[in-house]
Amino acid sequence: MKHTRGITLLEMMVTVAIAAILLSAALVGIQTPVDRQRENEATRELWASTLRARQRALSTNQPVRIVVDENVPRGDGTSRTVARWEQLRCGNDWDNASCPANGCENTTCRANPNCCSELGPDIVIPVSMNAAAIHGLCYMPGSGRPVRPGDLSCMRDFMDDLPALDAAAPGNLRFDFTSGRARSLIMVEPRTGLASVLDCNSQAAIDRPVAECAN
Numbered sequence: 001m002k003h004t005r006g007i008t009l010l011e012m013m014v015t016v017a018i019a020a021i022l023l024s025a026a027l028v029g030i031q032t033p034v035d036r037q038r039e040n041e042a043t044r045e046l047w048a049s050t051l052r053a054r055q056r057a058l059s060t061n062q063p064v065r066i067v068v069d070e071n072v073p074r075g076d077g078t079s080r081t082v083a084r085w086e087q088l089r090c091g092n093d094w095d096n097a098s099c100p101a102n103g104c105e106n107t108t109c110r111a112n113p114n115c116c117s118e119l120g121p122d123i124v125i126p127v128s129m130n131a132a133a134i135h136g137l138c139y140m141p142g143s144g145r146p147v148r149p150g151d152l153s154c155m156r157d158f159m160d161d162l163p164a165l166d167a168a169a170p171g172n173l174r175f176d177f178t179s180g181r182a183r184s185l186i187m188v189e190p191r192t193g194l195a196s197v198l199d200c201n202s203q204a205a206i207d208r209p210v211a212e213c214a215n
Contacts, residue, residue, distance in 0.1 A: 083122075083134065138155065185198045
């Protein structure tokens with residue numbers, strides 16, 4: 001009588017390991033396009049947020065800034081990096097030295113809600129995206145002129161200092177991605193504050209190279 005040889009434990013373990021590798025590769029292949037779609041959506045939402053912030057600075061005569069908060073709790077029990085615009089609470093009678101109020105020049109309104117009068121919607125930043133470049137971008141009251149002083153002060157004490165405002169112009173804000181997607185820029189016009197998006201692998205970037213895409 002002929003006996004049929006069974007599968008050994010070692011063979012079973014090898015088979016399971018190979019299957020796991022193949023499944024992992026398939027999931028990576030699926031996840032990468034999903035990550036890139038989320039990155040693209042977040043980039044466009046941030047761009048729209050800059051336009052909205054500028055418009056509010058023009059119409060309300062209040063400084064409006066864009067901030068990025070890390071480790072913000074979400075409803076599903078996780079925490080994410082989140083961006084939004086914040087309209088500072090300055091009232092109708094204020095001067096350079098009083099807005100933002102003391103204690104608000106280096107903290108977001110998520111930490112101190114009393115600093116702001118209006119807030120934009122949360123923009124969830126994908127874990128594969130670095131959006132730190134837009135943190136602190138601020139639009140000057142009345143003019144909508146953009147500055148990025150390196151903190152959240154919106155150039156308090158320097159709102160009428162044109163050379164200081166010129167020096168704090170934001171330029172091109174660069175977003176990097178770990179998914180393999182080419183970086184994107186939000187290009188902010190230094191005087192008007194109008195902004196546009198440039199994907200560094202686009203035909204526009206090829207036709208007119210930008211330094212931030214190459215470095």
